[in-house]
Amino acid sequence: MTTVYKIAIMILLFLGPSVRGAELQITPYSDDVYRALDSAGNNRAELEKVFTHYAASEDSLKLKAALYLVGNMGGHSYVTFDLRDTAGQEVPFSIFDYPKYDSLEAGWKLLETKYGTLDFKRKETIYDLQTIKADYLINQIDYAFRAWHEKPWAKNLPVDIFFDYVLPYRCSNEPVEPWRETFWEKYKDIASGMADSTDPMEAASLINNDVMTWFTFDPRFYYHPTDQGLSEMMKNRLGRCEDMTNAAIYAMWANGVAVTSDYTPFWANSGNNHAWNAIVLPDRKVIPFMGAESNPGKYQLANKLAKVYRKTYAQQHDNLIFQRRKQQKVPGWLAGKSYLDVTSAYTKTCDIAVTFNKPVPDSVDIAYLCVFNSGEWQAIHWGRIENGQAVFNSMGTDVAYLPALYLDEKIVPYGSPFILNNDCTTREFSPDEERSITAEFVSTTKVAQVASTDGIAKSFLTPGKEYELFYWDDGWQSVGKITAGEQPLQFENVPTDGLYWLVAKDSDDEERIFTIDDNRQVWW
Secondary structure (H helix, E strand, C coil), rough: HHHHHHHHHHHHHHHHHHHEECCECCCCHHHHHHHHHHCCHHHHHHHHHHHHHHHHHCCCHHHHHHHHHHCCCCEEEEEEEEEEECCCCCCCHHHHCCCCCHHHHHHHHHHHHHHCCCCCEEEEEEEEHHCCCCCHHHHHHHHHHHHHCCCCCCCCCCHHHHHCCCCCCCCCCCCCCCHHHHHHHHHHCCCHHHHCCHHHHHHHHHHHHHHHHHHHEEEEEHCCCCCCCHHHHHHEEEEEEHHHHHHHHHHCCCCCCCEEEEEEECCCCCCCCCEEEEEECCCCCCEEEEEEECCCCCCCCCCCCCCCCCECCCCCCCCCCCCCCCCCCCCCHCCCCEEECCHHCCCCCEEEEEEEECCCCCCCCCEEEEEEEECCCCEEEEEEEEEEEEEEEEECEEEEEEEEEEEEEEEECCCCCCCEEECCCCCCCCCCEEEEEEEEEEECCCCCEECCCCCHHHHHHHHCCCCEEEECCCCCEEEEEEEECCCCEEEEEEECCCCEEEEECCCCCCCCCEEEECCEECCC
């Protein structure tokens, strides 16, 4: 029996017949694998060597693992960047030129004073399909199976959990490097010191305790345009939250602990975003933790969630990028192929239907819900527009949202902001300029609002700094500007029933939006 024929027979045990071309024929590969091989170009032979290797050894499950990895490899890559000015000229820059985050921010402002607005621009894309070699993939698969079969806490992992949360050779968009053998050797003896060697939670905690000794968070890496590979992490011993989750994933996947990285692209009541880890137990229970920081069962998220997504290696064909739609371009990260919506595992959620009160362009059939993050409305989820309405599923509650469209590759507000309450009702904001009030403000972000002994609310504003008050009415409309003193700011002619934003002059736009309830600022 020839090797190719063995491949065909073994794959058919899993995949069955498929149709390619005009005739019905028996084929050894799924459509996803064929597409991947076609995209591999000159590297196709390297990928097929992996199939040949496992067919020759008659290891059907490892062959299935190889097919899984190759069939889902499309789109996985590492991208390098240059920092460039508005004229497209490269600007020399390294985060290590600055000892602390504050000095880096000041240095960045100086660079922009000299060069104008700066941005990281794509330099080179290194696609896995076109570069990964057979020996690398075989080594990854063999070590993953060894951990699954030999580690006492891994033996009860179901096959699908193993494939999704132990087998992959990469975590995110980092450079591809060997790492399994490094962490296999590093933690090869931990079972002997465990109270219960079959407990994956204990194994994860022991491994994470060690990761904490050699890797930690550094905010300077917010200005590092890529996720780090293992060699870079081992050298720097510092990184952002994505690097921390990846360090933990490498260490745990290499030892048969099923973990993943969950993330929110935008906090719902704060600026920025966040990624963290979660361990997936054999009974499918998921417990969050933070690589290099906090162990399973001891980790708490700091801010409010509108959406939580899970990074996956496998392509998720329910994602927006795979859907029939009139517009090819979609906002940023929503174009990703490999993420799952897991919001309901973290917070109360509701499905919400938004009706558009003005005509939607004929060229548009996808709408978005946005959260307010670092001074901008950012798309967090999508829904298909049908009969002037879009349904957005599994949205986190007690959050302010704004409906929007994506027009000319920009988020365009397309409705009034609203609060999605915990009981799944909504509170829409429609400012009433005819019923204006005089309102008092003590802060630009959430603080404990307390009265002093003389009954005057304490102000957390900076004396001598100018503040501008806005309310939302199809865009931010200014009420006016006032320079702060020692007492709370008082603005006159403030429309009632609005959503507001108080912004300091020359700020970084991290001020939060709020409502006015019982003459107090309520933060969102």
